[in-house]
Amino acid sequence: MKILVAIKPVPNPDEKVKVKGDGSGIVLENIKMVVNPFCEIAIEEALRIREKLTGEVVIVTVGPKDSEQQVRTALAMGADRAVLVEAGADLDSLAVAKVLAKVVADEKAELVLMGKQSVDDDNNQVGQILAAVLGWPQAAFASKVEFAADNKKANVTREVDGGLETIEVGLPAVVTVDLRLNEPRYASLPGIMKAKKKEMKVVPLASLGVDTTLKVKILSYAPPKQRAGGGRVADVAELVSKLKNEAKVL
Amino acid sequence: MADILVVVEHQEGVFKKNTLSVVSAAKVLAGLSGGEVDALILGDGVAAVADVVAGTGVRRVLLGEGAAFAKYLAVTYAGAVAEVVKGKGYGAVFAPASTFGKDFMPRLSGLLDAPLASDIVGLEKDGDALRVKRPMYAGNAIGTVELVGSPLLFTVRQTAFDPAAMGGAKAPVEKVAITAAAGGTAFISRQETKSERPELTEARVIVSAGRGIKAQENFKMVEELADLLNAAIGASRASVDAGWAPNDWQVGQTGKIVAPELYIALGISGAIQHLAGMKDSKVIVAINKDEEAPIFQVADYGLVADLFKAVPELIAELKSLKSA
Numbered sequence A: 001m002k003i004l005v006a007i008k009p010v011p012n013p014d015e016k017v018k019v020k021g022d023g024s025g026i027v028l029e030n031i032k033m034v035v036n037p038f039c040e041i042a043i044e045e046a047l048r049i050r051e052k053l054t055g056e057v058v059i060v061t062v063g064p065k066d067s068e069q070q071v072r073t074a075l076a077m078g079a080d081r082a083v084l085v086e087a088g089a090d091l092d093s094l095a096v097a098k099v100l101a102k103v104v105a106d107e108k109a110e111l112v113l114m115g116k117q118s119v120d121d122d123n124n125q126v127g128q129i130l131a132a133v134l135g136w137p138q139a140a141f142a143s144k145v146e147f148a149a150d151n152k153k154a155n156v157t158r159e160v161d162g163g164l165e166t167i168e169v170g171l172p173a174v175v176t177v178d179l180r181l182n183e184p185r186y187a188s189l190p191g192i193m194k195a196k197k198k199e200m201k202v203v204p205l206a207s208l209g210v211d212t213t214l215k216v217k218i219l220s221y222a223p224p225k226q227r228a229g230g231g232r233v234a235d236v237a238e239l240v241s242k243l244k245n246e247a248k249v250l
Numbered sequence B: 001m002a003d004i005l006v007v008v009e010h011q012e013g014v015f016k017k018n019t020l021s022v023v024s025a026a027k028v029l030a031g032l033s034g035g036e037v038d039a040l041i042l043g044d045g046v047a048a049v050a051d052v053v054a055g056t057g058v059r060r061v062l063l064g065e066g067a068a069f070a071k072y073l074a075v076t077y078a079g080a081v082a083e084v085v086k087g088k089g090y091g092a093v094f095a096p097a098s099t100f101g102k103d104f105m106p107r108l109s110g111l112l113d114a115p116l117a118s119d120i121v122g123l124e125k126d127g128d129a130l131r132v133k134r135p136m137y138a139g140n141a142i143g144t145v146e147l148v149g150s151p152l153l154f155t156v157r158q159t160a161f162d163p164a165a166m167g168g169a170k171a172p173v174e175k176v177a178i179t180a181a182a183g184g185t186a187f188i189s190r191q192e193t194k195s196e197r198p199e200l201t202e203a204r205v206i207v208s209a210g211r212g213i214k215a216q217e218n219f220k221m222v223e224e225l226a227d228l229l230n231a232a233i234g235a236s237r238a239s240v241d242a243g244w245a246p247n248d249w250q251v252g253q254t255g256k257i258v259a260p261e262l263y264i265a266l267g268i269s270g271a272i273q274h275l276a277g278m279k280d281s282k283v284i285v286a287i288n289k290d291e292e293a294p295i296f297q298v299a300d301y302g303l304v305a306d307l308f309k310a311v312p313e314l315i316a317e318l319k320s321l322k323s324a
Helices: A037-053 A065-077 A093-107 A126-134 A189-195 A236-245 B018-033 B047-054 B074-088 B101-112 B216-229 B237-241 B272-278 B307-323
Strands: A002-006 A009-011 A033-035 A056-063 A081-086 A111-115 A138-147 A153-160 A163-170 A173-177 A200-204 A216-222 B004-007 B037-043 B060-065 B092-096 B116-120 B122-126 B129-136 B141-147 B152-156 B173-175 B185-192 B205-209 B232-235 B262-266 B283-288 B301-304
Touching: A002 A037, A002 A093, A002 A126, A009 A065, A033 A037, A033 A065, A037 A056, A037 A065, A037 A111, A037 A138, A037 A173, A056 A065, A056 A093, A065 A081, A065 A189, A065 A200, A081 A093, A093 A126, A093 B101, A111 A126, A126 A138, A126 A173, A126 B101, A138 A163, A138 B074, A138 B101, A153 A173, A163 A173, A236 B283, A236 B301, A236 B307, B004 B018, B004 B074, B004 B101, B018 B037, B018 B092, B018 B122, B018 B129, B018 B152, B037 B047, B037 B074, B047 B060, B047 B173, B060 B074, B074 B101, B074 B185, B092 B101, B101 B116, B101 B152, B116 B129, B205 B216, B216 B232, B216 B262, B216 B307, B232 B237, B283 B307
Parallel strands: A002 A056, A002 A111, A056 A081, A081 A200, A111 A173, A138 A173, B004 B037, B004 B092, B037 B060, B060 B173, B092 B152, B116 B152, B205 B232, B205 B262, B262 B283, B283 B301
Antiparallel strands: A009 A033, A138 A153, A153 A163, A163 B185, A216 B141, B122 B129, B129 B141
């Protein structure tokens, strides 16, 4: 099966980011860029499917040339090759999805796996938009993917409010993955060595002929309201007394 | 501007209150830009939902019923909503930022080539221009966003908009015939997390447990505390990943966003991702034996203690308070 995995570099999610003083962006100096955690789960799932069904795992990302580092990480995990669509400015979800749709068509992918959300913009949009643009079935927030015997369909269990839901999707389809699908492997040292030699095709955005005019523009950023916080109580008795008499929530 | 459509969430005929906040958000837009707010319900045998929604202050309720809408599917819903939007010329579409809205709204965006702002927390005017506020980076930044094109699509963070009042004058309910096409998808099954407790997103009090709870059997203590407070139970990612709590309980950046009157965090360290889901709670209590835990930075009442000692004490205190 030919599987395309769309990934995105994000600032290390374990570090709290700050808004620039003038609100023009996020302070990214001294924050390491990593593969979006949900994308790692998508890569892992693709590798497991390839191990079972054979085929090829192609990584695609849309972004600056610097994204190569995170693409190499995906290749080091075991993906076969990569396509980096080089875009100078940030694109919105619609534009990214349209670019991905072009790559999916060029690659004749049979399955697209991607994270349900990138933890920078927190949009949770691109996979579902891509499915619409391609006219494909979608299954979002996957915690389990099982293929039918003929590999023409898959049952996808989705993490939803209220519990779990299983739907069937005909292939090709777009599946976006949630946290409990698998635990991604680390890149091995031999994997890292091999990744350096794997093919990474750099495609200039303009060469794809896709209209990427922004429809969602981020004008500025502001820090959120800060909580006072930091209050302490000595024991349970004081806690209950404060909740009752001060906060009046009991 | 053109009229506004709210897509109503229900679970096979059971109305979900998150729609009330969505109606409020839609009315904010109507107040800023004009237009009337209608609601759309898709389902099978959902007249009771239509009746509830009719009393929330919308102009009219559109009811698209049929066996093909009995089970929710993103492909069916997105296609049906697109048909209604195009047919009636709506200028904006709102849905909750739940796993329902987050699933089909982006697909609608792709079908209509229309801009979508996810998980919005505010709508404003800057002169004539509409400005949308939405959290990014696990809530560590609030972006101001401009949408270009039409219709404008929004998913709404439930905690950011006060729910619309229910039980008002009844708006007319109008049946609409809509195409249903599942486009290569089919519903197979649903495994509901059963609970007699209030829903996480609707509870006045939430008791949440993290890695410090150590084992599934220790959730009994959490349940006892929750029962005393008529609280919903939440969990951190660590508890869910460990299999101690169902996925449906996860509070955080990519799970449920909650803002109850009282949030009690037990053995939760307070990772950025968890804080993103609960830091707008009115009062936060944290019990953790690690005094350096980041959860204490957002807690109004932090108690550095072994939760296996503190929680039974708390249960005892609350019981004596109740019987007093």
